[in-house]
Amino acid sequence: MPKLTVIFTCIFFSLYSCTPQKQSITVSYKDYKINKENKKDSSLTAMLQPYANNIHKAMSKVIGFSTKGLTVKQPESDIGNFMADCMKIMAEKKFERKIDAAFVNFGGIRSYLPKGDITIGAIYEIMPFDNLIVLQEVKGNVLKEFLNKTAELNGWPVSNGIKLKINNKQAFDIFINEKPLDENATYTIANSDYIARGGDGCAMLTTIPVINKGYLFRDALIDFIQELTKQGKPIDWHTEGRVTY
Numbered sequence: 001m002p003k004l005t006v007i008f009t010c011i012f013f014s015l016y017s018c019t020p021q022k023q024s025i026t027v028s029y030k031d032y033k034i035n036k037e038n039k040k041d042s043s044l045t046a047m048l049q050p051y052a053n054n055i056h057k058a059m060s061k062v063i064g065f066s067t068k069g070l071t072v073k074q075p076e077s078d079i080g081n082f083m084a085d086c087m088k089i090m091a092e093k094k095f096e097r098k099i100d101a102a103f104v105n106f107g108g109i110r111s112y113l114p115k116g117d118i119t120i121g122a123i124y125e126i127m128p129f130d131n132l133i134v135l136q137e138v139k140g141n142v143l144k145e146f147l148n149k150t151a152e153l154n155g156w157p158v159s160n161g162i163k164l165k166i167n168n169k170q171a172f173d174i175f176i177n178e179k180p181l182d183e184n185a186t187y188t189i190a191n192s193d194y195i196a197r198g199g200d201g202c203a204m205l206t207t208i209p210v211i212n213k214g215y216l217f218r219d220a221l222i223d224f225i226q227e228l229t230k231q232g233k234p235i236d237w238h239t240e241g242r243v244t245y
Contacts, residue, residue, distance in 0.1 A: 059121030064225040066235045069115035075155025075166060075243040079112055080104060082237035088159040090220040091133050091190040094213055099135065100176055102159040102190035105200050118225060118235055127218040131192040135211040140183035145204045147171040153200065155243045166245050192217055
């Protein structure tokens, strides 16, 4: 019995201790500039060198070739068309179902593809985020609302089979697979999980169930380029009037 009393007493005082709790009320910091004048820590450099070598080797691996390079612009760009087509094609393979449209938010394209060899490192520069490809089944009226948001943001990359015009930051003359958008129909679309969760102001998508297989968009880009390279095809995409003002 005394043993139980001791245990209870310890618990009681640990929970209801009168010792004052300290809390930070201010935070201070100091900036340190890193430049060539800084002394290197040779032991730290030696420890990190094997990791740096492995990363450099992996990022330098050539997976494709472009005869002209792909650049970024709005409302439509060759790299945007390439990325949106990649998302649609690779998502159809991964999810094993027909997809009506795929979209890439313009702000997610962080670089371009240079002319010549395409390395894995170049893909990481274009898509540095761990965004996943996800599918959603959306009604036509929701899809129109979504496309109006892309128009408001000056146009996003869309996959082959979609055409639309932008006027006064609104989308009109919208065609999906050569048919006018039907606001009562249901469409299967591919997007990044960031957009499906409401990123870039796309709140209209947040209540719609998401189909997710954990497939990174960056991995899809690498897989797609490697497949095209095996077929002897360069990574050369073009603008074709998918999105116009």
